[in-house]
Amino acid sequence: MIDLWARAADPPGSDGGQNCPYWRRFSLAEARWQNGTPGRTGRHDHRRARHSPRRTSVGSPRCGGAGPPRARAVAGGRTGGRAGPVHRGAHRPAGRHRPRRTNRPHRAGRNRRRAGRRHRADPLHAGPRRVRRPPAPGRPRRRARRPRRGVRRTGHPHLRRPDTSDFTTQAVQTTRPSCGLDPHRPATTSPLNNSFGYTSTGANVTVYVVDSGIRASHVDFGSRASGVYDAVGDGNGTNDCHGHGTHVAGTVGGTKYGVAKAVTIKAVRVLQCNNSGWTTDLIEGMDWIAANHDPVSVANFSLQGYGTAPNAAAENLINSGVHAVFIANNFNTDACTNGPRSPQGVTVAATDITDTRASFSSYGTCVDIFAPGVNITSAGIASNTAVASGWSGTSMAAPHVTGWLARYRQQFPTATLAQAKSALIAAATTGVVINPGPGSPNRLLYAAP
The missing domain is CATH 3.40.50.200 (Peptidase S8/S53 domain)
Incomplete structure (x- = not known):
């Protein structure tokens, strides 16, 4: 499950007009429904929404709340909810449509161009993992760093x-x-x-x-x-x-x-x-x-x-x-x-x-x-x-x-x-x-x- 934290104008239950931001946690599918505007959701997103956790609101620090999850973690405070990372895009204004994400892997052939467009449209689009392997024993690295103020040696230090x-x-x-x-x-x-x-x-x-x-x-x-x-x-x-x-x-x-x-x-x-x-x-x-x-x-x-x-x-x-x-x-x-x-x-x-x-x-x-x-x-x-x-x-x-x-x-x-x-x-x-x-x-x- 991916938690998204979005910022709204006033916390629920307020009388409005405070212009006091607060933080709300959404599931990935729930993020499609900001300000009553439905996003593009499919069966996969609805299934994720069906099992998503309940919404959680966290007040802004200047309004007496604990702030977003990362702010709470840095300050050392603890609340009942899990403090996860603040994902990219959490500060987008409400009502702005978010591009569709998918965790499906890239496919070769006819889907390659479409996968590339998705990746360019949203940097959070999931792609294949890349593993950087160390060089084999005895093989120098492609670009070896020279020691600071050092000299090349042959048999002596x-x-x-x-x-x-x-x-x-x-x-x-x-x-x-x-x-x-x-x-x-x-x-x-x-x-x-x-x-x-x-x-x-x-x-x-x-x-x-x-x-x-x-x-x-x-x-x-x-x-x-x-x-x-x-x-x-x-x-x-x-x-x-x-x-x-x-x-x-x-x-x-x-x-x-x-x-x-x-x-x-x-x-x-x-x-x-x-x-x-x-x-x-x-x-x-x-x-x-x-x-x-x-x-x-x-x-x-x-x-x-x-x-x-x-x-x-x-x-x-x-x-x-x-x-x-x-x-x-x-x-x-x-x-x-x-x-x-x-x-x-x-x-x-x-x-x-x-x-x-x-x-x-x-x-x-x-x-x-x-x-x-x-x-x-x-x-x-x-x-x-x-x-x-x-x-x-x-x-x-x-x-x-x-x-x-x-x-x-x-x-x-x-x-x-x-x-x-x-x-x-x-x-x-x-x-x-x-x-x-x-x-x-x-x-x-x-x-x-």
Whole structure:
């Protein structure tokens, strides 16, 4: 049953001449008989009229009544009748003929034009329902919205602007689990040996992974991973609800996928579950590490910030004694324009398996070294044994260098960042990166056993 509320001049029982509007509820069929003028009704309308509720009158607010149903609902008042919506057309003057409505569905063929005329004549004419289905999994929407103040990403997150102004042992992995784990002789002059040999593991060194958190229970970390600080505050703590941080941590120090296989990993969460965050959270995480870090430590920043504030926080962190590794970013532009970064720290660009600079990798004089960053396999978050393969980005290149620095600090725990950086550059393979980009040093990470 459809209730229609119409407005009349004076309420029933008044002496007239008050010019005081009141509201009356009609059934759909009764609406055909306003001011004694019959509308066009058929058998369907008469049947509806026969079962319609009794008429109800409601006084106008300025005349002491409760007003129309919607006014009563907003005011919070209650009366005996049901307060339904005020339908379109309820304010038409009495006596004006209302077009015929029908709930019959549209018909194809000869009735199509007639149905169209009915719909145009009365917007309340019932038509077929339309269902908007979401896109199938994996298919992008027809027109995707770009994040506000965001940037396009390939493998690493970005940080939005805030409203106010991401050698005591010896062993060999005979089958590398990831293409990033290879001593990396030049791929153009000799084939990769498909193995990863190492004599250091990063034991007694702490790596802070400043990212989306870590799945600390993953078997690749053993009992060496934990969460120490959460700057997001969304109730997830330092648990990784995206996967980016766990993938990065696995490359740094996973037993299977890591460069430094015995390093202690501590998660500092600054990214939300959508792999983005606020610059203020990044700075908060940096400041916490600067004030609470372990004596021998390295920090990995596989994320992108904005402005000069993160750079100042990075300088403060390095001056506190932490060795910091940053990404060149995935914009295929000058890395000097991106942050967070520091001239004292290590900035890493990405190459593919042929030692060619990745198409997305930034370049320039602010880059210190290249490392593998295409189709990298590491730990995942789906389970404690999950594998995340095929990830690409400078975010995947930086943790290889972080693992190298952790192994170096195991051997030289009192070395400064400048000394560690010089050793890193001296150990790199030179002249093998294809198309390193304007101003980039042609140096490729070499993790000697």
